[in-house]
Amino acid sequence: MFKRLIATAALATLPLTGAALPATAAAPIAATTVAPQSRADDAIAWFAARNGSTAYQGYCEKAVENSYGRTGVYASAIANWNDAVRRGAAHRGDLNPPKGALVFWNISSYGHVGLATGDGNFWATSVSGAIGKRSLPYFSNYLGWAQPNF
Numbered sequence: 001m002f003k004r005l006i007a008t009a010a011l012a013t014l015p016l017t018g019a020a021l022p023a024t025a026a027a028p029i030a031a032t033t034v035a036p037q038s039r040a041d042d043a044i045a046w047f048a049a050r051n052g053s054t055a056y057q058g059y060c061e062k063a064v065e066n067s068y069g070r071t072g073v074y075a076s077a078i079a080n081w082n083d084a085v086r087r088g089a090a091h092r093g094d095l096n097p098p099k100g101a102l103v104f105w106n107i108s109s110y111g112h113v114g115l116a117t118g119d120g121n122f123w124a125t126s127v128s129g130a131i132g133k134r135s136l137p138y139f140s141n142y143l144g145w146a147q148p149n150f
Helices: 001-015 039-049 060-067 075-087
Strands: 102-105 114-117 121-127 128-136 142-146
Touching: 039 060, 039 102, 039 114, 039 121, 039 128, 060 075, 060 114, 060 121, 075 102, 075 142
Parallel strands: none
Antiparallel strands: 102 114, 102 142, 114 121, 121 128
């Protein structure tokens, strides 16, 4: 107990500068703290990290859901699009989706979906047979875009 009192007294007499802060003091917060990436940036990074991969061929909906950290939300891209239409969230034919929006095509009974980068491009599966980045609309029968509902 005596040693603790001496240590406490010694700390109390030290000047309060960054080098002499006691271990229990909170570290000062830097003025230039960087916020974490947005969900859209994380989803785009997910696709970029898999550029050229064929692991998601035939699973475009799973790829966009996985890019947002989800899986099994919709059975297909067209089910996702139809839900967006029902919710009034679909932007039919709009070729200027914001970053992170899902972009849809009617190219099969399951549809197709990709992820907009916000600059007129998108990431998707089945781009020359793999995950890739292209300019919109790229595929035929472009439907439009909607924000992810997951």
